[in-house]
Amino acid sequence: MSDPNAGDPQDDELPKDPAVDCEIEVTCPYCGETVLIMLDPAGGGAQDYVEDCEVCCRPWQVSVRYDDRGAATVHVEQAQ
Numbered sequence: 265m266s267d268p269n270a271g272d273p274q275d276d277e278l279p280k281d282p283a284v285d286c287e288i289e290v291t292c293p294y295c296g297e298t299v300l301i302m303l304d305p306a307g308g309g310a311q312d313y314v315e316d317c318e319v320c321c322r323p324w325q326v327s328v329r330y331d332d333r334g335a336a337t338v339h340v341e342q343a344q
Protein backbone atom coordinates (compact mmCIF):
# COMPACT_ATOMS: atom_id res chain seq x y z
CA MET A 265 0.00 0.00 0.00
CA SER A 266 1.31 3.45 -0.91
CA ASP A 267 -1.21 5.28 1.20
CA PRO A 268 0.71 8.05 2.98
CA ASN A 269 -1.78 7.84 5.80
CA ALA A 270 -1.22 4.13 6.41
CA GLY A 271 -1.31 3.46 10.08
CA ASP A 272 -3.75 6.24 10.76
CA PRO A 273 -6.46 4.72 12.95
CA GLN A 274 -9.07 6.57 10.89
CA ASP A 275 -8.21 4.37 7.90
CA ASP A 276 -9.81 1.29 9.43
CA GLU A 277 -11.21 -0.81 6.56
CA LEU A 278 -14.19 -1.97 8.54
CA PRO A 279 -15.50 0.98 10.47
CA LYS A 280 -17.87 -0.11 13.17
CA ASP A 281 -19.88 1.79 15.67
CA PRO A 282 -17.96 1.65 18.92
CA ALA A 283 -20.80 3.27 20.80
CA VAL A 284 -23.03 0.20 20.95
CA ASP A 285 -22.01 -2.38 23.49
CA CYS A 286 -22.52 -5.98 22.34
CA GLU A 287 -20.65 -7.71 25.12
CA ILE A 288 -19.87 -6.85 28.70
CA GLU A 289 -18.19 -8.31 31.75
CA VAL A 290 -20.31 -9.17 34.75
CA THR A 291 -19.50 -10.70 38.11
CA CYS A 292 -21.36 -13.86 38.99
CA PRO A 293 -23.39 -13.38 42.20
CA TYR A 294 -22.80 -17.03 43.12
CA CYS A 295 -19.17 -17.86 42.42
CA GLY A 296 -17.75 -14.36 42.06
CA GLU A 297 -16.09 -15.07 38.73
CA THR A 298 -15.92 -12.36 36.09
CA VAL A 299 -17.71 -13.61 32.99
CA LEU A 300 -18.01 -11.98 29.56
CA ILE A 301 -21.57 -12.18 28.30
CA MET A 302 -22.97 -11.38 24.88
CA LEU A 303 -25.61 -8.71 24.54
CA ASP A 304 -28.17 -8.19 21.80
CA PRO A 305 -28.33 -4.47 20.97
CA ALA A 306 -31.24 -5.19 18.61
CA GLY A 307 -33.30 -6.66 21.41
CA GLY A 308 -34.46 -3.33 22.78
CA GLY A 309 -33.37 -0.71 25.25
CA ALA A 310 -34.54 -2.70 28.25
CA GLN A 311 -34.03 -6.46 28.42
CA ASP A 312 -34.54 -8.90 31.26
CA TYR A 313 -33.77 -12.56 30.95
CA VAL A 314 -32.30 -15.56 32.74
CA GLU A 315 -28.88 -16.84 31.74
CA ASP A 316 -26.78 -19.55 33.36
CA CYS A 317 -23.31 -18.75 34.65
CA GLU A 318 -20.83 -20.49 32.39
CA VAL A 319 -18.54 -21.12 35.34
CA CYS A 320 -20.88 -22.53 38.00
CA CYS A 321 -24.01 -23.08 35.83
CA ARG A 322 -26.36 -21.40 38.28
CA PRO A 323 -29.05 -19.06 36.92
CA TRP A 324 -28.67 -15.31 36.79
CA GLN A 325 -31.46 -12.82 36.45
CA VAL A 326 -29.92 -10.40 33.95
CA SER A 327 -31.19 -6.86 33.44
CA VAL A 328 -29.78 -4.89 30.52
CA ARG A 329 -30.47 -1.21 29.92
CA TYR A 330 -29.19 0.77 26.97
CA ASP A 331 -28.92 4.52 27.13
CA ASP A 332 -29.55 6.69 24.06
CA ARG A 333 -25.89 6.50 23.10
CA GLY A 334 -25.82 2.71 23.00
CA ALA A 335 -23.94 2.21 26.24
CA ALA A 336 -25.19 -0.81 28.15
CA THR A 337 -25.68 -1.05 31.88
CA VAL A 338 -26.04 -4.64 33.07
CA HIS A 339 -27.18 -5.84 36.46
CA VAL A 340 -26.90 -9.49 37.43
CA GLU A 341 -28.46 -11.09 40.48
CA GLN A 342 -29.38 -14.53 41.69
CA ALA A 343 -32.48 -15.90 39.97
CA GLN A 344 -34.81 -17.89 42.19
Ligand SMILES: [Zn+2]
Nearest residue numbers: 292295317320
Ligand atom coordinates in the same frame (compact mmCIF):
# COMPACT_ATOMS: atom_id res chain seq x y z
ZN1 LIG B 1 -20.96 -18.50 38.68
